[in-house]
Amino acid sequence: MQRQILKNRNKIALISGILIAIAFLSKWTMGNMHIFEWALIIASILGAAPIAIQAYQALRVKVVSIDVLVTIAVFGAFLIGNFEESAIVTFLFLFGAYLEQRTLNKTRSAIKELTEMAPETALKLMENGEFEEVDVDEVDVGDVLLVKTGAKVPVDGTVLSGEGSVNEASITGESIPVAKEKGSNVYAGTILDNGTIQIVADRVGEDTTFGKIIELVEEAQDSKSEAERFIDRFAKYYTPAVLVLSFIVWLISRNVELAITILVLGCPGALVIGVPVSNVAGIGNGARHGVLLKGSEVIGDFSRLNTMVFDKTGTLTMGNPSVAETEYYGDNIEEALGYLASIERESDHPLAKAVLEKIGETTFSPVENTEVIKGEGIVAAVNGHRVAVGNVALMEREQVELDEKARADIARFEKNGNSLVLTAVDGQLKILMGVSDQIRPGVKEDLQRLKKLGVRNLIMLSGDNQGTVDAVSRALGLTEAHGNMLPEDKAAYIKKLIEEEGRIVAFVGDGVNDSPSLASAHIGIAMGSGTDVAIETSDVVLMNSDFGRLPHALGLAKATARNMKQNIFIAVGVVLVLLTSLIFSDWMNMSIGMLVHEGSILAVILNGMRLLRYRLPRRYA
Amino acid sequence: MKAATIQLETLTCPSCMQKIEAAVKGLNGIEQDSVKVSFNTSKVKLNFDDDKISIEEIEKAITGVGYEVQKSRVKPV
Numbered sequence: 001m002q003r004q005i006l007k008n009r010n011k012i013a014l015i016s017g018i019l020i021a022i023a024f025l026s027k028w029t030m031g032n033m034h035i036f037e038w039a040l041i042i043a044s045i046l047g048a049a050p051i052a053i054q055a056y057q058a059l060r061v062k063v064v065s066i067d068v069l070v071t072i073a074v075f076g077a078f079l080i081g082n083f084e085e086s087a088i089v090t091f092l093f094l095f096g097a098y099l100e101q102r103t104l105n106k107t108r109s110a111i112k113e114l115t116e117m118a119p120e121t122a123l124k125l126m127e128n129g130e131f132e133e134v135d136v137d138e139v140d141v142g143d144v145l146l147v148k149t150g151a152k153v154p155v156d157g158t159v160l161s162g163e164g165s166v167n168e169a170s171i172t173g174e175s176i177p178v179a180k181e182k183g184s185n186v187y188a189g190t191i192l193d194n195g196t197i198q199i200v201a202d203r204v205g206e207d208t209t210f211g212k213i214i215e216l217v218e219e220a221q222d223s224k225s226e227a228e229r230f231i232d233r234f235a236k237y238y239t240p241a242v243l244v245l246s247f248i249v250w251l252i253s254r255n256v257e258l259a260i261t262i263l264v265l266g267c268p269g270a271l272v273i274g275v276p277v278s279n280v281a282g283i284g285n286g287a288r289h290g291v292l293l294k295g296s297e298v299i300g301d302f303s304r305l306n307t308m309v310f311d312k313t314g315t316l317t318m319g320n321p322s323v324a325e326t327e328y329y330g331d332n333i334e335e336a337l338g339y340l341a342s343i344e345r346e347s348d349h350p351l352a353k354a355v356l357e358k359i360g361e362t363t364f365s366p367v368e369n370t371e372v373i374k375g376e377g378i379v380a381a382v383n384g385h386r387v388a389v390g391n392v393a394l395m396e397r398e399q400v401e402l403d404e405k406a407r408a409d410i411a412r413f414e415k416n417g418n419s420l421v422l423t424a425v426d427g428q429l430k431i432l433m434g435v436s437d438q439i440r441p442g443v444k445e446d447l448q449r450l451k452k453l454g455v456r457n458l459i460m461l462s463g464d465n466q467g468t469v470d471a472v473s474r475a476l477g478l479t480e481a482h483g484n485m486l487p488e489d490k491a492a493y494i495k496k497l498i499e500e501e502g503r504i505v506a507f508v509g510d511g512v513n514d515s516p517s518l519a520s521a522h523i524g525i526a527m528g529s530g531t532d533v534a535i536e537t538s539d540v541v542l543m544n545s546d547f548g549r550l551p552h553a554l555g556l557a558k559a560t561a562r563n564m565k566q567n568i569f570i571a572v573g574v575v576l577v578l579l580t581s582l583i584f585s586d587w588m589n590m591s592i593g594m595l596v597h598e599g600s601i602l603a604v605i606l607n608g609m610r611l612l613r614y615r616l617p618r619r620y621a
Numbered sequence: 622m623k624a625a626t627i628q629l630e631t632l633t634c635p636s637c638m639q640k641i642e643a644a645v646k647g648l649n650g651i652e653q654d655s656v657k658v659s660f661n662t663s664k665v666k667l668n669f670d671d672d673k674i675s676i677e678e679i680e681k682a683i684t685g686v687g688y689e690v691q692k693s694r695v696k697p698v
Contacts, residue, residue, distance in 0.1 A: 002687075053687070054687055057640065057686040058639075058640050058643075058686065060686070061643040061647055061686060062643060063639050063640050063643045065639060065640060066634070097633065097634060100633050101633040104631070104633050105631065108631075108661060218662045218664075221659075222660060222662055235639075236639065269634075276660050276661055279661070280661040
C-alpha cells in the first residue's frame with residue numbers, strides 16, 4: 001500500500017492538480033463554495049498521503065526531513081480549515097519533485113551516456129567448445145571470447161585470431177578506426193567496426209581501462225568540497241531548527257497560520273542541491289569533450305589557477321626528435337657516418353633513432369670497447385679507430401679541437417633549438433648534427449588562449465640544454481623556461497612556486513617520469529592516451545593526449561566554479577527574501593512560500609544545466 | 622567484512638541522502654565510517670560484517686525508507 005502510493009506520486013500530483021483546477025473553476029464560474037471546499041479537501045488528503053508516508057519513514061530512522069516539515073504544515077492548515085493552502089502546498093511539493101526528477105536526469109545525462117557504453121554481455125568459449133552469451137561479470141581473466149562486427153569489446157584483452165578494425169573513441173576520444181590482428185591489444189568499451197576476432201581476457205570489469213575511467217568519473221561527480229561538507233552538516237541541524245523555531249513562534253503568538261508558514265519557508269532545498277548539480281553538469285560536459293575532471297575540489301583549484309608549468313618533450317613538442325641541421329668537417333665523411341650509425345644502432349638514447357633515420361643506408365662495422373659517459377655520450381672502437389659520439393663536453397674530454405667555424409656552427413645550432421650530436425674520429429671532429437623536436441601543431445595558439453583565460457605565468461621545465469629550451473620558449477611566447485632539470489629538480493621548483501610565491505600551480509606532463517611534479521602541483525594534468533598511470537596520478541586527464549583540450553578544460557572549470565557560486569547565491573538569497581517578506585509584508589503565505597521554494601530548486605537545476613552546453617567563448621578562441 | 626555497492630533508483634531529493642544514511646547506519650554489523658551515499662550516481666557504498674547481517678537485510682532497510690534497490694554487488698574486502 002505504502003509503496004503503491006509512493007510509486008504513483010506523479011499521478012497523484014496530476015489528480016490533485018485537476019481537483020484544484022475544478023475547485024477554483026466552480027468557485028469563480030458558479031460561485032459554488034460547496035464543490036470548492038470538497039475538491040480541495042480531497043486534493044489535500046490525496047496529496048498529503050505520499051508526503052506523510054515519506055515523513056513517517058524518515059522519522060522512523062530519526063531524521064527530520066523536509067517531508068516532516070511539509071506534513072506538519074499541511075496538517076496545521078487542514079486543522080484550521082484552510083483547505084486552499086493545504087491543497088496547493090501538497091500539489092506544488094509533489095509537482096516540484098516531479099520537475100526536479102526530470103531536470104536532474106538531464107543534468108546527469110552526459111555521464112550516463114558514458115557509463116552506458118560499458119559492455120554488458122560477452123560471447124564466452126564454454127567447455128563444450130561453443131561460444132555462449134554470458135553476463136560480462138561472469139568473464140574471468142584467461143577466458144576466450146568472440147567479438148563480432150558491431151559488438152563491444154567486453155574486456156581488455158589480446159587478439160588470438162582474426163582481424164578487424166576497432167573504434168576506440170570511448171578510451172582515446174579519437175574515432176578513427178584502429179586495425180587489430182593477432183597479438184594486438186583491445187580495450188573494453190571499444191567497438192569492433194568490422195571483422196571478427198577472438199580474444200583472451202587480460203583484465204576484466206573494474207580493472208579495465210574503461211572501468212577505471214568510469215569509476216573515476218562516478219567518484220568525481222559525487223566528491224565533495226569542504227564547502228559542501230559544511231552545507232551538509234548545516235542541513236542536518238537546519239531542518240530540526242526550523243521545526244523548533246516554528247513551535248516557539250506558535251507558543252508566543254498562538255498564530256497557527258504564521259507557524260506553519262515558517263515550516264514551509266524553512267525548507268532548505270536549493271542550498272543542498274545547488275553545488276552537486278553544477279558539479280555533475282560540469283564534469284559531464286568535460287567527459288563529452290575528452291576532459292576528465294576529478295571532482296569539485298579539483299574544479300575549485302583549477303578555476304583559480306595563475307601558473308602553468310609544462311614539461312617540454314612530449315608535451316609541448318611532439319616527442320619524436322629528428323635531425324634538422326648537419327655540418328661536415330674534413331674528408332672521409334662517408335666512413336665517419338658509417339661509424340656513427342654503427343654506434344647509434346646499439347644505443348637506446350632517444351636521439352639515436354633520429355640520427356639513424358637521417359643517415360639511412362650505410363655500411364655497418366663491428367663496435368668494440370663501448371664506454372658510456374653519463375650525460376655526455378659514447379666512446380668506442382670501430383675498425384681500429386677511436387670514435388666519440390656526444391655533446392660538446394665529451395669533445396672537450398676527448399681533447400677534440402673545435403675550430404672557429406665549428407664553434408660558430410655549434411652556437412647557431414643551439415640557438416635554433418637543437419640538441420647537438422658531435423662525432424669525432426681519432427680526435428678529429430667529423431660530423432655535427434642538430435636534432436630538434438618539433439613543436440606540436442596548435443600549441444602556440446592554445447597557450448595564447450590559456451593566457452587570455454587568466455594564466456599569467458607559462459613556465460617550461462626541461463632536461464634539455466638551455467639553448468634548446470630558450471629557442472622553444474621564444475617560439476611559443478612562454479614567460480619562463482629552464483633547462484638542464486632532472487625530474488626531482490622540476491618537483492622542487494614547483495614546490496618553491498607554491499610555498500614561497502603562493503601561486504596556484506598546474507603541472508602538465510607525460511605522467512610517466514613526471515609523477516613527482518604531477519603530485520607536487522595543485523593540479524596535475526597528465527597527457528597520456530588514457531593510460532592507467534595518467535588516470536591515477538593526475539587530477540585532470542586529457543584523453544588522447546590532446547593538448548588542444550586544455551583551454552576548454554580550464555574554461556569549463558572556471559564556468560563550473562562560477563555556476564556553483566551562482567547557485568549558492570540563488571539558494572541563500574531566496575531564503576533571505578522569504579524570511580524578510582514574512583516579517584515585513586502581508587502577502588506572504590504558505591502557498592507562495594512553497595512556490596518560491598520549488599521555483600528556486602528548479603532555478604539552480606536549470607542554471608546547472610547550462611554547463612552541459614558550455615563551449616569556450618569566442619573571445620578566448 | 623564485505624564491501625557492498627548498492628544501486629538505487631534515481632535519487633532526486635536532497636533529504637534522501639540523510640534518510641538512507643540514517644537507515645543504513647542504524648543497522649547492526651555496518652562499519653559506520655564506510656557508509657557513503659552518492660547523490661548523483663544514486664549509489665550506496667558500505668562495508669558490512671557478513672556474520673552479523675546479510676545484504677538482503679541492508680536492502681530491506683533502504684526499501685523501508687522508500688527507495689527501490691535496483692542491483693547490489695558484494696565483494697570481499
